[in-house]
Amino acid sequence: MKLKKYLNQPYKKPSNKWGNIILISFLIGFFILIFQPFGLNNYQTDYKSMKLLGFGLVTFIVASLNQLIIPQILPKQFDATNWTIKKNSIYILWIFFTIGLGNLLYIKFISPHQSIAFVEIITIQIITLIIGIFPVAVSISIFQNIHQVKINKQLASELTNALENEKKTQTEDQQIIITSENGKESIKINLSNLLYIESIGNYVHVTFLKDSKIEQQILRNTLKNLENSLSSITTIKKCHRAFLINLNNVSKITGNTQGCKVHIQEIEIPVSRNYIKEFKEQLN
Numbered sequence: 053m054k055l056k057k058y059l060n061q062p063y064k065k066p067s068n069k070w071g072n073i074i075l076i077s078f079l080i081g082f083f084i085l086i087f088q089p090f091g092l093n094n095y096q097t098d099y100k101s102m103k104l105l106g107f108g109l110v111t112f113i114v115a116s117l118n119q120l121i122i123p124q125i126l127p128k129q130f131d132a133t134n135w136t137i138k139k140n141s142i143y144i145l146w147i148f149f150t151i152g153l154g155n156l157l158y159i160k161f162i163s164p165h166q167s168i169a170f171v172e173i174i175t176i177q178i179i180t181l182i183i184g185i186f187p188v189a190v191s192i193s194i195f196q197n198i199h200q201v202k203i204n205k206q207l208a209s210e211l212t213n214a215l216e217n218e219k220k221t222q223t224e225d226q227q228i229i230i231t232s233e234n235g236k237e238s239i240k241i242n243l244s245n246l247l248y249i250e251s252i253g254n255y256v257h258v259t260f261l262k263d264s265k266i267e268q269q270i271l272r273n274t275l276k277n278l279e280n281s282l283s284s285i286t287t288i289k290k291c292h293r294a295f296l297i298n299l300n301n302v303s304k305i306t307g308n309t310q311g312c313k314v315h316i317q318e319i320e321i322p323v324s325r326n327y328i329k330e331f332k333e334q335l336n
Contacts, residue, residue: 073115080151080180081108089179095163103162107155111180114154118147145181152177204307207328211305211312228285230258230278232271239269243285247316249296251275259319266317292324 084092085104097103122143123130129139156176228246231238245261256275259268279296282288287299297314304315305323312323 070119073112073119076115076151077108077112079108080111080155081105083179084108084155089175092159092163097162106162107158110154110158111151114151115147118150122146148181149177152180155180201308204312206307208305208307208312211323226285228282230271230282231273233273233277237271239271243287243298244300246288246298247301247319248298248321249275249278251294261317291327292322293327295321297321 081104084107085101088095088104092104156173159176225242225244227240228243229238229240230249239258239260241260241262247259247261247266250257250259251274254272254274255270256273256278257268257270259266261267275290275294275296279290282296288296289299291297291314297316301316302314303317306313306315311325312328313320314323315321
């Protein structure tokens with residue numbers, strides 16, 4: 053079920069599709085020129101190198117036709133709002149399959165008397181896939197990361213704006229008491245001095261300011277218990293399953309490929325993807 057959900061997630065198509073086509077075409081032409089598979093090493097003809105490089109041209113033509121024609125035939129399927137990882141994967145496999153067929157026909161064109169066994173047909177398809185999949189995968193990965201950074205930066209900006217509005221509504225300071233699970237230990241501090249609370253195993257690490265210096269005290273308790281006991285304090289929010297933070301001491305929120313992070317006293321605290329929506333709603 054998780055795999056099915058992943059495959060049907062929206063997917064942003066890379067903007068350098070023609071760059072991919074040119075790169076794959078060059079790699080296939082270069083590979084066949086150097087290694088001369090499918091008995092091409094025994095192929096004797098004038099301008100042999102030029103003809104072998106023709107495999108790259110065939111690859112370019114077939115891939116270009118796919119890029120120009122298929123989206124016109126199936127416009128709804130190729131609409132950006134309907135594009136998914138599953139569709140993208142199927143489309144890439146189709147392109148490689150048709151490139152393999154194109155190269156097979158080209159072999160018969162330049163060497164009409166050469167017989168090609170079924171095993172060699174499969175080999176052509178496999179080699180085409182192996183050569184082409186690496187640059188495509190790298191390109192998709194790079195552009196997906198760039199896209200993810202843009203999304204996370206935008207989200208960080210929205211969270212920062214919401215955070216500033218939340219801070220404006222909080223003007224009063226108050227004293228809070230954070231206790232251990234058995235009630236035998238406690239920390240009494242001003243709310244303005246609380247930085248964050250981190251859950252580690254069966255303990256919580258309470259980080260706060262004392263005389264302008266960062267200090268930390270460990271209590272045996274769960275983050276869930278503290279979240280419930282401090283629920284009336286609107287500036288204390290959960291941004292991660294292991295962190296409660298004091299919004300008033302957040303200096304900024306940033307985003308990168310890993311997600312969003314809140315910054316408190318030069319300390320970076322992750323905003324879990326599972327909590328981003330909830331965290332954003334809490335700030336609004």
